[in-house]
Amino acid sequence: MRRETLGDLAVFLTVAEARSFTRAARTLATSQSAVSQIVRRLEADLGLKLLTRNTRRVAPTEAGDRLMETLRPAFDDIDARISALSALRERPSGTVRITAGRHAAETVLWPKLSRLLAGYPEISVELAIDSALTDIVADRFDAGVRLGEQVARDMIAVRIGPDLRLAVVGSPGYIKQHGRPKSPHDLTGHRCINIPLATKGGFYVWEFEKGGRAVNVRVEGPLVLNDSLFVVKAAVEGHGLACVMQDLVRAPLADGSLVRVLEDWCAPFAGYHLYYPDRRQLPQAFTLMVEALRHKGKA
Numbered sequence: 001m002r003r004e005t006l007g008d009l010a011v012f013l014t015v016a017e018a019r020s021f022t023r024a025a026r027t028l029a030t031s032q033s034a035v036s037q038i039v040r041r042l043e044a045d046l047g048l049k050l051l052t053r054n055t056r057r058v059a060p061t062e063a064g065d066r067l068m069e070t071l072r073p074a075f076d077d078i079d080a081r082i083s084a085l086s087a088l089r090e091r092p093s094g095t096v097r098i099t100a101g102r103h104a105a106e107t108v109l110w111p112k113l114s115r116l117l118a119g120y121p122e123i124s125v126e127l128a129i130d131s132a133l134t135d136i137v138a139d140r141f142d143a144g145v146r147l148g149e150q151v152a153r154d155m156i157a158v159r160i161g162p163d164l165r166l167a168v169v170g171s172p173g174y175i176k177q178h179g180r181p182k183s184p185h186d187l188t189g190h191r192c193i194n195i196p197l198a199t200k201g202g203f204y205v206w207e208f209e210k211g212g213r214a215v216n217v218r219v220e221g222p223l224v225l226n227d228s229l230f231v232v233k234a235a236v237e238g239h240g241l242a243c244v245m246q247d248l249v250r251a252p253l254a255d256g257s258l259v260r261v262l263e264d265w266c267a268p269f270a271g272y273h274l275y276y277p278d279r280r281q282l283p284q285a286f287t288l289m290v291e292a293l294r295h296k297g298k299a
Helices: 003-018 021-028 031-048 064-088 104-121 172-178 184-189 228-236 244-254 284-293
Strands: 051-053 059-060 092-102 123-127 144-146 157-159 164-169 204-212 213-217 242-245 260-261 272-277
Touching: 003 031, 003 051, 003 059, 003 064, 021 031, 059 064, 059 242, 092 104, 104 123, 104 144, 104 272, 104 284, 123 284, 157 213, 164 172, 164 228, 164 244, 172 260, 184 204, 184 213, 228 242, 228 244, 242 244, 244 260, 272 284
Parallel strands: 092 123, 092 144
Antiparallel strands: 051 059, 144 272, 157 272, 164 242, 164 260, 204 213
């Protein structure tokens, strides 16, 4: 079979299904005379009349019907196989750069990224662990992770984790010696372990809420630590009260090495969000990552 014959067969099938040279020519973006010439050439090559024509209609002959029955499934199969090849070509690939704090990376980001990378080995991820509120545009990151309340309004934010809750804790020995605070204001008389703010200077202000009333307290104490795990360790060893994410102290609360205080003042708040600049066209690898990280459970 001549190479051109395959193209001629496709033209014939278009005419036969459209029952019109005019409509077929429009579909193929060519002239009616060119379509008619191709069909005549195919009929001459095969030695068969494939179409009957008059001024009002075009219809396949018996030979034309049989050829249509052969061609339609064959062309459908070709289209399916070409689509499969396109899927290989379009398989997500590339590098995605993300910045996140340690707690977000360990509890929310990494478990989901690990599953994504296992299924898509062509995708690479550069994950920078940094507690600072990074400018992802200036530092050329594709996305960052922050608590919902910290995401700038000009960014797209996608929730990737459940609501979070803080816990104020101290060792039993510390509580016995210094007493249990009954309200956030009592913290000013306690030894508290401070956490520095990497980008703004100063220390993290402990935030509380109860019955719709918000209270912020600037605490003081003998220690400043920039790692939550060391904050918990210091609290267990009796160096003062600590304010950390609730999940970090489940084990020491369970075994009694820490005691929780002011629990009724620690209301849930919006959890971690992935944020990124508004872009018209996002790389397929990035879009896939966003969907893999998206929080699908309850808040």
